[in-house]
Amino acid sequence: MKYLIGLLIFSNTLYAFETRYIAQSPTALLMGGAYTAIADDEYTLFYNPATLARHDGFSFNPVNIELMGTNALKDQDRFNDLGSDPADVSDAILDYPIFLGMGYNPGLKLEGFGISAIVNYQTKFHLQNQVNPMLDVDHRYDRGFIMGYGHAYKGNFSKEGGGEHLAWGVSTKYLQREGIYGSYNLAGTSLLGALNNDTAEEILEDLGQVRGSGWGFDIGFEYAKSYGSSQLLLGLALIDVYTILHTDSNEQDLEVAPQPYRATFGSAFRTSIAPGLNFTVSLDVDHLEKQMEFMRRLKLGTEIGLTPAVSLYGGINATDNYSYGLKLSTGLIKLFAGFYTVETGEKLLQQESNRFVIYLSMFDFTFMP
Numbered sequence: 001m002k003y004l005i006g007l008l009i010f011s012n013t014l015y016a017f018e019t020r021y022i023a024q025s026p027t028a029l030l031m032g033g034a035y036t037a038i039a040d041d042e043y044t045l046f047y048n049p050a051t052l053a054r055h056d057g058f059s060f061n062p063v064n065i066e067l068m069g070t071n072a073l074k075d076q077d078r079f080n081d082l083g084s085d086p087a088d089v090s091d092a093i094l095d096y097p098i099f100l101g102m103g104y105n106p107g108l109k110l111e112g113f114g115i116s117a118i119v120n121y122q123t124k125f126h127l128q129n130q131v132n133p134m135l136d137v138d139h140r141y142d143r144g145f146i147m148g149y150g151h152a153y154k155g156n157f158s159k160e161g162g163g164e165h166l167a168w169g170v171s172t173k174y175l176q177r178e179g180i181y182g183s184y185n186l187a188g189t190s191l192l193g194a195l196n197n198d199t200a201e202e203i204l205e206d207l208g209q210v211r212g213s214g215w216g217f218d219i220g221f222e223y224a225k226s227y228g229s230s231q232l233l234l235g236l237a238l239i240d241v242y243t244i245l246h247t248d249s250n251e252q253d254l255e256v257a258p259q260p261y262r263a264t265f266g267s268a269f270r271t272s273i274a275p276g277l278n279f280t281v282s283l284d285v286d287h288l289e290k291q292m293e294f295m296r297r298l299k300l301g302t303e304i305g306l307t308p309a310v311s312l313y314g315g316i317n318a319t320d321n322y323s324y325g326l327k328l329s330t331g332l333i334k335l336f337a338g339f340y341t342v343e344t345g346e347k348l349l350q351q352e353s354n355r356f357v358i359y360l361s362m363f364d365f366t367f368m369p
Helices: 002-009 026-030 049-054 072-079 086-093 189-195 200-206
Strands: 058-061 063-070 098-104 107-110 113-128 134-158 162-185 210-227 230-243 262-274 277-285 298-307 310-317 321-329 333-343 352-362 365-367
Touching (some): 026 310, 049 134, 162 230
Antiparallel strands (some): 058 107, 063 098, 098 113, 230 262, 277 298
C-alpha cells in the first residue's frame, strides 16, 4: 500500500503530448475544449483576453474550487482485488494514464479589465513498457496571478444591447512553478530510494523537484455581432506568446517544465429559442503553431440552457473523445459536474485519458451600473 501511496503523491505526468494549461474552465472541459470564442466566465484570461471587451459592469468571483481526476468508473475491472504487492500495482496501472488536478482561481472584472489569482496543482503519471517499466511523471504546482485588458477598437457590442465590434486584448502573468518532469525506471534505485522517505516533500525532492518563476503574456482578437436574439462570435488567441520560466539553482541541474506557446482559432453561435431556452454551438481549431493531424486540432461543443438555473453541456475532440455534464446555479452558488476525455498520446487515437470534473463557485456576483 505504501508503494501505491507513493505513486499517487507525484501523479502529474508525462502527457508530453497533452496541452499544458495553467488553468481550465469547467465550461470549456465539458464543451470539448471549444471555448476560445466564448470565454466569458471567470476563466476569461486563460483563454482569450479580447473577450474582456464585451464585459460590462463589475464582476467578482471570490470562491471557486475545481477538482479533476481520472474517471476510474470507466475501468472498474482494472482495479478489482488490487493487492499491496508492487507487481500487482504495476500490472493494474500499466499503460493507464492517471491524473489528478485541483485549482483555485478567484478574480474580478471591471469593465474591460480583469485579474485572477493562480493556485493550481496538477499531477499525472503513466507507467509504460512491460519489459522494462518506465514511469513518466509530470507534476507541477503553479502559483501567481494573471491580469489583462480588452478593448473594442471598432464598433460597439454588449450582451444585452447587441451590436457589433472588433476587439483586441492583452494579458500578462506572473508564475511560480515547482514540480517534477521526467521518466523513472520502476526498478531503478532513484525511484525506490525516494519511496523509502517518510514524507511527500522528501519523496518529491529526491525525485528531482525543481522550482522556477517568470513572466509571460497573451494576445487575443475578437469579432462579435448580434443578430436580434442571436450572436456570432469569432476569436483568435495567442496564449503564452512569450512565457519564460527561470529555474532556481539545484544540485541536479534540472529545468522546470516550460509553459509552451499555443495559438487557437474559435467560433461560436448563440441563440435564444424561447424564454429560458438558449442554445450555443462552438468550434475550435487548436495548436495552429504545430504540425499535427487536423482532427486532433478540432474541438466541437454545445450548451443548452434549459432555464437560468440549469444548463447541459456536450462536446467532442480528436475524433471520438466525448465530454458531457451539467451546471446548476442558485444565484450565489454555482455547481458543475461531468466527464471529459482528452488525447494524451503522441499520435491521434493512440492514447486517451477519461476524467471527471467537479466545480463549485460561491458568492460570485455582477453589478451593472
